[in-house]
Amino acid sequence: MGQEIHTIIIGGGPAGLAAAIRLGRHHRVLILEKEAECGGKLNQWDKLFPDFEDAKTVRQTLLQRLPENVTVQTSANVTEVAQESGKWKVTLQNGETHIAPTLLLATGFEPFNAIRKEEYGYGIYPNVITSVELESMIAKGEILTREGKKPQSVAYIQCVGSRDEKVGNHFCSVNCCICAVKQSIEVKQLLPQANQFCFYMDLRMSGRNYEERYRESQEKYHVNFIRGRVSETSVTANNQILVKAEDTLLSRPIKMKVDLLVLMVGMEPSPSTRQFAEKLGISDPYGYFVSQNSETADNATVHKGLFVAGSAKRPMPVPQALKEGEAAACEIAGYLSDNL
Amino acid sequence: MPSNYHPFIWPFCIGALLLFGLLIVKFCRWLLHLDKIQRKQCLKNIISFKTVAAIWECLRECLFHRNIFRKNWVLGYMHLSFALGWFMLIVVGKAEASCYSHTFWEAPWLAIFFRFFENGSQDYFMPELFTFAMDFILAWILSGILLAWCKRLYSRLLGMRKTTRHTWYDRIGMTALWCIFPFRLLAESATAAIRQNGGWLTQTVGDWMSFLPVQSLELPLWWAYSSVLCIFFVCLPFTRYMHIFAEMLLIFLRKWGVVEGNRKSGYTECEANACSRCGICIDVCPLNTAAGFQNVQSVYFIRDLRQGRLTEEVTNNCLMCNRCVEACPVGVQSTLMRQIIRGEQKHNDSSKTFYDYLPERAGDCASAVTPDNVSDNNVMNGASATSDRNGISSPKVLYFAGCMTHLHPNIIQSMRRIFEAAQVDWHFLDEEKNLCCGRPLRQQGYHGQADQMQARIKQLIQSSGAELLVTSCPICYHSFKQEYNLEIKVMHHTEYLRQLLNEGRIRMKADQSRFAYHDPCELGRGEKIYEAPRELLQAIGTLCKVDQEKQDSICCGHSLANTVLSAAQKNQVRDEALQTLCADHPDYIVTACPLCKSAFKEGNRQQVADIAEIVSDHII
Ligand code: SF4
Numbered sequence: 001m002g003q004e005i006h007t008i009i010i011g012g013g014p015a016g017l018a019a020a021i022r023l024g025r026h027h028r029v030l031i032l033e034k035e036a037e038c039g040g041k042l043n044q045w046d047k048l049f050p051d052f053e054d055a056k057t058v059r060q061t062l063l064q065r066l067p068e069n070v071t072v073q074t075s076a077n078v079t080e081v082a083q084e085s086g087k088w089k090v091t092l093q094n095g096e097t098h099i100a101p102t103l104l105l106a107t108g109f110e111p112f113n114a115i116r117k118e119e120y121g122y123g124i125y126p127n128v129i130t131s132v133e134l135e136s137m138i139a140k141g142e143i144l145t146r147e148g149k150k151p152q153s154v155a156y157i158q159c160v161g162s163r164d165e166k167v168g169n170h171f172c173s174v175n176c177c178i179c180a181v182k183q184s185i186e187v188k189q190l191l192p193q194a195n196q197f198c199f200y201m202d203l204r205m206s207g208r209n210y211e212e213r214y215r216e217s218q219e220k221y222h223v224n225f226i227r228g229r230v231s232e233t234s235v236t237a238n239n240q241i242l243v244k245a246e247d248t249l250l251s252r253p254i255k256m257k258v259d260l261l262v263l264m265v266g267m268e269p270s271p272s273t274r275q276f277a278e279k280l281g282i283s284d285p286y287g288y289f290v291s292q293n294s295e296t297a298d299n300a301t302v303h304k305g306l307f308v309a310g311s312a313k314r315p316m317p318v319p320q321a322l323k324e325g326e327a328a329a330c331e332i333a334g335y336l337s338d339n340l
Numbered sequence: 341m342p343s344n345y346h347p348f349i350w351p352f353c354i355g356a357l358l359l360f361g362l363l364i365v366k367f368c369r370w371l372l373h374l375d376k377i378q379r380k381q382c383l384k385n386i387i388s389f390k391t392v393a394a395i396w397e398c399l400r401e402c403l404f405h406r407n408i409f410r411k412n413w414v415l416g417y418m419h420l421s422f423a424l425g426w427f428m429l430i431v432v433g434k435a436e437a438s439c440y441s442h443t444f445w446e447a448p449w450l451a452i453f454f455r456f457f458e459n460g461s462q463d464y465f466m467p468e469l470f471t472f473a474m475d476f477i478l479a480w481i482l483s484g485i486l487l488a489w490c491k492r493l494y495s496r497l498l499g500m501r502k503t504t505r506h507t508w509y510d511r512i513g514m515t516a517l518w519c520i521f522p523f524r525l526l527a528e529s530a531t532a533a534i535r536q537n538g539g540w541l542t543q544t545v546g547d548w549m550s551f552l553p554v555q556s557l558e559l560p561l562w563w564a565y566s567s568v569l570c571i572f573f574v575c576l577p578f579t580r581y582m583h584i585f586a587e588m589l590l591i592f593l594r595k596w597g598v599v600e601g602n603r604k605s606g607y608t609e610c611e612a613n614a615c616s617r618c619g620i621c622i623d624v625c626p627l628n629t630a631a632g633f634q635n636v637q638s639v640y641f642i643r644d645l646r647q648g649r650l651t652e653e654v655t656n657n658c659l660m661c662n663r664c665v666e667a668c669p670v671g672v673q674s675t676l677m678r679q680i681i682r683g684e685q686k687h688n689d690s691s692k693t694f695y696d697y698l699p700e701r702a703g704d705c706a707s708a709v710t711p712d713n714v715s716d717n718n719v720m721n722g723a724s725a726t727s728d729r730n731g732i733s734s735p736k737v738l739y740f741a742g743c744m745t746h747l748h749p750n751i752i753q754s755m756r757r758i759f760e761a762a763q764v765d766w767h768f769l770d771e772e773k774n775l776c777c778g779r780p781l782r783q784q785g786y787h788g789q790a791d792q793m794q795a796r797i798k799q800l801i802q803s804s805g806a807e808l809l810v811t812s813c814p815i816c817y818h819s820f821k822q823e824y825n826l827e828i829k830v831m832h833h834t835e836y837l838r839q840l841l842n843e844g845r846i847r848m849k850a851d852q853s854r855f856a857y858h859d860p861c862e863l864g865r866g867e868k869i870y871e872a873p874r875e876l877l878q879a880i881g882t883l884c885k886v887d888q889e890k891q892d893s894i895c896c897g898h899s900l901a902n903t904v905l906s907a908a909q910k911n912q913v914r915d916e917a918l919q920t921l922c923a924d925h926p927d928y929i930v931t932a933c934p935l936c937k938s939a940f941k942e943g944n945r946q947q948v949a950d951i952a953e954i955v956s957d958h959i960i
């Protein structure tokens with residue numbers, strides 16, 4: 001690269017891409033993405049709540065909008081980040097280094113590893129799956145149990161790995177409630193015969209069209225929402241899942257057998273997020289990034305020239321991550337004009 | 341000198357009379373407060389060999405402090421010098437006084453103040469020997485006192501990190517005790533300086549003192565000696581020193597087979613008084629070492645209980661890990677006492693709870709499950725193994741997973757695989773209907789509720805007709821063994837798996853795995869099962885060295901018995917345990933309790949497994 005880069009962005013997911021689109025109009029930007037292609041978790045998703053927007057289309061649109069000034073380097077595994085004489089130096093696994101006056105960390109999240117909640121039987125019973133796995137079944141248009149049968153009944157458990165003191169995650173992952181509403185609608189469309197049950201602690205539906213879809217899922221798609229946390233699961237001889245819970249609205253214990261149990265896994269900081277947060281001393285108790293001020297400087301950090309955006313800060317849905325990227329871009333542009 | 345009387349004996353005599361009066365009152369109160377079963381036990385065994393055994397143990401423990409010696413010989417020496425020394429001083433002193441006055445019935449204070457009243461006549465049995473022996477014993481006690489002073493100043497010297505913080509009247513008693521023997525030495529030496537009747541110690545000190553106005557010091561010193569004796573005696577029943585007498589009674593009661601009941605009784609009070617506040621339990625408590633609590637250990641719980649200022653927080657802030665009970669030289673069962681006190685503090689009324697939703701017979705277990713009416717699709721269709729069995733012959737082995745094990749389906753799957761591999765004729769008692777053994781209720785002091793619950797489950801177990809009950813949970817196991825009084829044999833799965841292995845019914849392939857085994861509190865200290873899991877693991881791989889293991893194993897911190905600790909504090913305890921377990925870099929941390937497994941699993945990136953999972957993975 002002949003000319004100096006103004007901003008390095010680590011992470012080519014929604015937040016990173018949105019920031020690059022804004023910044024790239026007037027600055028030279030380098031995106032370092034560790035996977036083979038950009039898009040982040042959009043690549044694992046089929047449709048987005050609430051408008052059933054195609055995740056692939058969203059990704060394509062973002063990539064098309066990237067200005068010429070933006071260079072994307074994929075399969076770029078960043079191993080080290082350090083501040084050196086007022087600039088940020090990034091070292092890749094292959095030894096390559098890049099230097100720029102500003103650095104944006106948009107390293108995102110990873111889904112909670114459901115094996116840690118052993119009581120739900122993930123990894124033990126074949127017909128317990130996570131929302132991520134269900135999404136890829138929905139994408140293929142075919143929902144099958146491990147035995148290759150169409151499930152007659154599906155249950156969802158909310159807040160798996162979120163709002164849970166035992167696993168050390170007190171926070172709400174924001175996306176799983178809406179994801180359950182979305183997926184249960186899609187499942188019903190694919191399996192009109194199936195009965196669906198969704199166990200929740202409380203349902204958080206606070207965006208445009210969120211509540212409407214939730215209502216629709218009940219009225220039109222007959223999803224049963226049951227308030228209560230599932231205590232444990234077990235398996236029957238024919239690999240059905242026996243769910244034990246308490247209906248806290250009716251104050252009575254419930255047991256039911258379902259063919260498929262879906263765990264709505266929460267979000268945890270991705271390994272890179274954890275690593276950089278700890279290394280740079282900007283980690284919250286869970287390993288997410290802490291911004292300088294959550295009201296007035298939510299994309300800046302305590303380090304000069306270092307910015308953060310997206311779900312590496314805290315769980316958020318895609319539209320918010322996109323806006324995060326744009327907001328970070330504004331802050332970075334301001335910083336560059338003040339300091340260059 | 342008028343023979344054998346001087347007014348300075350009065351403080352001593354008054355103190356001694358008050359002491360014995362109070363002791364008699366206290367002992368009577370405790371004995372009268374024993375509950376019906378406890379009293380029956382006493383009456384049954386009072387005239388038996390058990391009483392002789394109790395006397396023997398009294399000598400061993402109260403005089404020789406054998407248990408303290410085993411734990412820490414410096415501390416043991418200190419207690420031995422006080423107890424045995426003082427006892428000898430009284431016995432030998434009495435012998436000397438009796439010989440001197442040629443009667444067994446001389447004035448009782450003569451032995452105490454002998455040097456003062458002795459008139460120099462040597463016409464009794466070996467006077468020099470007595471003088472020598474009395475000085476020797478005094479010197480010995482003084483060496484113990486010196487150690488006690490050092491312990492107060494610097495407890496580490498005696499191998500203790502923390503020593504007990506005492507109340508002000510304990511301090512008065514303690515100061516009086518510490519003064520008794522130095523004053524005796526000074527008083528006897530002053531007399532020796534005047535009358536040259538001392539022994540090797542008192543005469544030497546007396547000679548050193550002779551430059552002082554010993555004539556006018558002698559009487560004040562004897563007065564001081566008598567007065568500190570009086571102060572000590574009067575304080576004794578209200579201070580830690582009551583343990584001297586309470587421990588003796590406790591030994592007798594225990595030998596007669598008295599055990600703690602569900603309610604506070606005379607036995608509880610006696611046990612509370614038998615705690616010497618030695619403070620040994622402070623250092624071993626993980627709540628102290630890991631979480632920094634220094635007011636909840638047995639010693640403080642019992643002290644607060646005796647002084648009537650016990651808070652619920654102190655009562656409830658205990659993991660019931662029994663490390664303190666294991667270490668206590670008196671064998672004070674403070675965790676059982678806590679269970680009782682928790683019940684009293686909660687004022688719960690068990691007549692308002694009902695457990696009739698529990699199934700009555702083993703065969704009912706599956707069918708008693710309530711069909712849910714959320715959707716027709718989900719009506720229970722009965723468990724396979726269970727309902728098939730109705731009316732058919734009884735299984736040989738009854739498996740009880742326990743409600744905590746149900747949170748770990750992989751443990752249950754592993755047990756299934758093992759049972760099948762070993763071709764065991766088994767029945768899963770709590771497959772669908774979650775049953776709780778009732779012990780968590782009892783630990784919280786809900787004795788009435790626990791009794792009801794356990795009666796139902798006992799009926800269930802007995803009605804199965806099985807020969808053996810196997811459980812995966814150490815809490816259930818301890819409860820079945822100690823609280824149920826079952827007729828059938830009970831085994832924890834560690835023991836059962838070892839038996840299957842020894843009988844050749846399962847075979848396992850060995851590999852290079854390195855295991856660190858964690859002893860769960862209820863299985864280790866609770867039931868003394870240490871070897872079975874280790875033998876199993878050694879049959880597969882190698883055992884790592886763990887610093888604090890077996891009876892010293894540290895609690896995983898997530899015990900159900902503690903309702904006070906925050907998650908973060910529990911994790912501090914857990915991390916202390918993990919640290920010792922990981923020291924030798926094992927491949928797996930293996931435990932035999934579902935609660936420990938959850939705790940450790942969340943605590944580190946190391947692989948954590950129940951022993952059943954390890955065995956099942958290695959079966960060939
Ligand atoms: S979004 Fe809903 S399911 Fe997810 S953690 Fe929050 S409340 Fe639980």
Ligand code: SF4
Nearest residue numbers: 615617618619621668
């Ligand atoms: S409970 Fe036992 S170990 Fe603790 S102070 Fe009392 S006697 Fe000592």
Ligand code: SF4
Nearest residue numbers: 625658659661662664
């Ligand atoms: S049982 Fe355990 S936690 Fe409770 S006081 Fe004793 S050592 Fe401490």
